[in-house]
Amino acid sequence: MPLKADLDAIDWKILRELQGDGRMTNVELSTRVGISAPPCLRRVKRLEEAGIIRGYRALLNAPALGLDVVAFCLIGLHHQADAELRTFAERTRGWPIVRDAWMVSGESDFLLHCVASDLGAFQSFVIEELTSTPNVDTVRTALTIRRVKDEGLVSFAQP
Amino acid sequence: MPLKADLDAIDWKILRELQGDGRMTNVELSTRVGISAPPCLRRVKRLEEAGIIRGYRALLNAPALGLDVVAFCLIGLHHQADAELRTFAERTRGWPIVRDAWMVSGESDFLLHCVASDLGAFQSFVIEELTSTPNVDTVRTALTIRRVKDEGLVSFAQP
DNA sequence: GGCAACACGCAAGAATCTTGCGTGATTTTG
DNA sequence: CAAAATCACGCAAGATTCTTGCGTGTTGCC
Structure with missing residues (x-):
């Protein structure tokens, strides 16, 4: 279960991108952060399992x-x-x-x-x-x- | 561009589900709301284009x-x-x-x-x-x- | 009654996801 | 200092999902 200290620059990029668009496909995400799709998906899952990503939510227009x-x-x-x-x-x-x-x-x-x-x-x-x-x-x-x-x-x- | 009045019960279910988990796959969403995948995806896109779904966001653990x-x-x-x-x-x-x-x-x-x-x-x-x-x-x-x-x-x- | 509009579901091709595996780099250990 | 272990990467292939076109059934309106 990684904490803040275990996150590298790519992890921060992932968090920033998913905070901006939580429904981005993993291939799109992987190209944006500069690695290939499989390790990118593994990082996202690790962030989810560590509780750093608490979930995803659609934003509605009230x-x-x-x-x-x-x-x-x-x-x-x-x-x-x-x-x-x-x-x-x-x-x-x-x-x-x-x-x-x-x-x-x-x-x-x-x-x-x-x-x-x-x-x-x-x-x-x-x-x-x-x-x-x-x-x-x-x-x-x-x-x-x-x-x-x-x-x-x-x-x-x-x- | 549909407004509130144009939304039916299935649309409301879609909004509720995506607000709960914005990264759910479309097939999962479609079974939850009780229709098949293609019309479900069409509804989601219509909601996005109408601006009712403003976007998606990952929730982070501060x-x-x-x-x-x-x-x-x-x-x-x-x-x-x-x-x-x-x-x-x-x-x-x-x-x-x-x-x-x-x-x-x-x-x-x-x-x-x-x-x-x-x-x-x-x-x-x-x-x-x-x-x-x-x-x-x-x-x-x-x-x-x-x-x-x-x-x-x-x-x-x-x- | 007939026609137009609409949304559904099926099916197929494209894209994506997901897993296993081999390679190379860094770190740990003897 | 070298050998071993660890780790994350990228490739490749099968499974799943996405996406589009099309035919059908229903609804509402001439």
Whole structure:
């Protein structure tokens, strides 16, 4: 199971390319990184098995699917004991509107990335679900106007 | 160019499956959605050409790559005229630490999703880059403790 | 009732994936 | 220092998948 230290320049190129286009064929990938197809495929599989590549995902166009509202919610809880943090985290998994959620430190305890069909749906989620959840203290929302940058998760100033 | 209204149940299944595993072979996908491979591939291509599938991306394991800090920054500007918003948006694209950025409404003007190798790198980004950028008024940061939910962008209570 | 439009499934050729194997380079070991 | 071991590469071939063209059945609309 290779770690960061075991990755060479070709591995980094593979990661960069697959982050840019996760459905690229292996032959295309192999020519881009400068080796032949078989060792390239072996490297990709090793990266997958090591958990460095966590998976692949299609990126969907939310507005085209009738999902016009993307928003972030910052949640502060009254009590931050471990059990209560876990309880709230579990609850986020049951809300389909919440796509990603993070436990954070700072002024808030959780940050929720939400997608809804329209403003009404988002507002009723905030009022009927979020603020009425036990132990929820503060809810601050930030409606997104537009996405300004959209790279992958990981940057590559690395070797 | 099909819109939401033109999608049937099979299209929604395709989107769900590819959001779960963007590198699935077309024959696997076709059996999962219950049609044969050729029409399935035609549907996927139509979804891509319509812009409903925006692309595919490998998901990487940031900690395994030596990127231990994931954080969000909420930025408030002094002046929010269109030109100034564009200027700041452009600037986010030049910062490798910033992976996604959104223009938002609410208490802040921008929300930045950042990934850094360690706390020091993130702190010097905040101090030397962010707060010293002209027109930046407030910077609130939220360091992530752990990811609590990680679905794709789009939910599927849809048909 | 007939016609056009559409999507499906089959089939075949092209491309890709996948595995085994031999070679050469680097590292480890005696 | 030399021999052996390890490793990753590239080639080649069989299996799988992709991709296209075509015929058929269904649906909707004259």
